[in-house]
Amino acid sequence: MNQSVEFAFRSTSEADTERLAERLAAQFQPGTVIALDGDLGAGKTRFSQAVAKALGITEVVNSPTFTIIKEYEGADLPLYHMDVYRISMAEADELGLDDYFYGDGVSLVEWSSIITPILPPKYLHLFIQSDGEHERVMRLTAYGEPYVTWVNELKRMGV
Numbered sequence: 612m613n614q615s616v617e618f619a620f621r622s623t624s625e626a627d628t629e630r631l632a633e634r635l636a637a638q639f640q641p642g643t644v645i646a647l648d649g650d651l652g653a654g655k656t657r658f659s660q661a662v663a664k665a666l667g668i669t670e671v672v673n674s675p676t677f678t679i680i681k682e683y684e685g686a687d688l689p690l691y692h693m694d695v696y697r698i699s700m701a702e703a704d705e706l707g708l709d710d711y712f713y714g715d716g717v718s719l720v721e722w723s724s725i726i727t728p729i730l731p732p733k734y735l736h737l738f739i740q741s742d743g744e745h746e747r748v749m750r751l752t753a754y755g756e757p758y759v760t761w762v763n764e765l766k767r768m769g770v
C-alpha cells in the first residue's frame with residue numbers, strides 16, 4: 612500500500628496558483644501523473660496552463676474536453692493534457708492511457724475521479740475548491756514516491 616501525504620494551500624489569486632504549478636513543475640520527470648479534480652470553473656485548466664508555461668510550452672492550452680487528450684512539446688518534457696469529463700470509465704479503459712501515464716512525458720488529467728480505477732498506483736492528486744471569485748483551496752494528496760517527497764517539501768517550505 613502506498614504511503615499518502617496531504618497538504619492544503621489557499622490560493623488567493625491566479626498568481627498564487629501559478630506559483631504552486633511552478634513549484635511542482637520544477638520536480639516533474641518522465642511518467643509524472645497529476646490528477647485534477649474540482650467543480651466546473653474551479654481552475655483545473657488554469658493550473659494546467661501554468662504547468663505548461665513552466666514546462667516551456669508556448670502554445671495556447673485549453674480544456675481538451677472534446678479531444679480528450681492533447682499533446683504538447685515542452686522544453687525538456689512532453690505534456691499530455693487530458694480531460695475525461697465526457698467519457699465513461701469503460702471508454703477511458705479503451706483509450707490505452709497507460710501509454711501516456713508510463714510514457715516519456717507528464718500527464719495532467721482533468722476530472723480524474725471518473726477514472727480512478729485506471730490511474731497508476733503512484734500519482735499526485737490536486738483537488739481545487741472555489742471559495743469566492745479569486746480564492747481557491749488547493750488540496751494536494753501524494754500517493755507514493757516521488758510525490759510524497761514533493762508534498763513534504765511544500766509542507767516544510769510553503770508554496
Ligand SMILES: Nc1ncnc2c1ncn2[C@@H]1O[C@H](COP(=O)(O)OP(=O)(O)OP(=O)(O)O)[C@@H](O)[C@H]1O
Nearest residue numbers: 622623624625628651652653654655656657674745
Ligand atoms: N486563484 C485562482 N486560481 C485559479 N483560477 C482562478 C483563480 N481565481 C480566479 N480564477 C479563474 O477561475 C477560472 C478557472 O477556470 P478553469 O477553466 O481553469 O476551470 P476548470 O476547473 O478547468 O473547469 P472545467 O471543469 O470546466 O474544465 C478561470 O477563469 C480563472 O481565471
Ligand SMILES: [Mg+2]
Nearest residue numbers: 655656674721
Ligand atoms: Mg478545464
